[in-house]
Amino acid sequence: xLAPVMPYNDFASLTKxxxxxxxxxxxxxxxxxxxxxxxxxxxxKPDVFVMTVLPAPVYNGLQPPPGK
Numbered sequence: 001x002l003a004p005v006m007p008y009n010d011f012a013s014l015t016k017x018x019x020x021x022x023x024x025x026x027x028x029x030x031x032x033x034x035x036x037x038x039x040x041x042x043x044x045k046p047d048v049f050v051m052t053v054l055p056a057p058v059y060n061g062l063q064p065p066p067g068k
Contacts, residue, residue: 014022037048054062 037046038050040046040050
């Protein structure tokens, strides 16, 4: 089975008007009602996977993992 591919080439040439039209359409759809976890405070322990994105200066300052 092939992994899904983001069709970025199809979106690369979108005009601003087309992008705004897509956004307006998506905003017009009713909410599904799924419970979304979070936001989590500094003292909260999330019960779901949470990915943290670090700025490059912070990431580059981290120690490499063992064996690297």
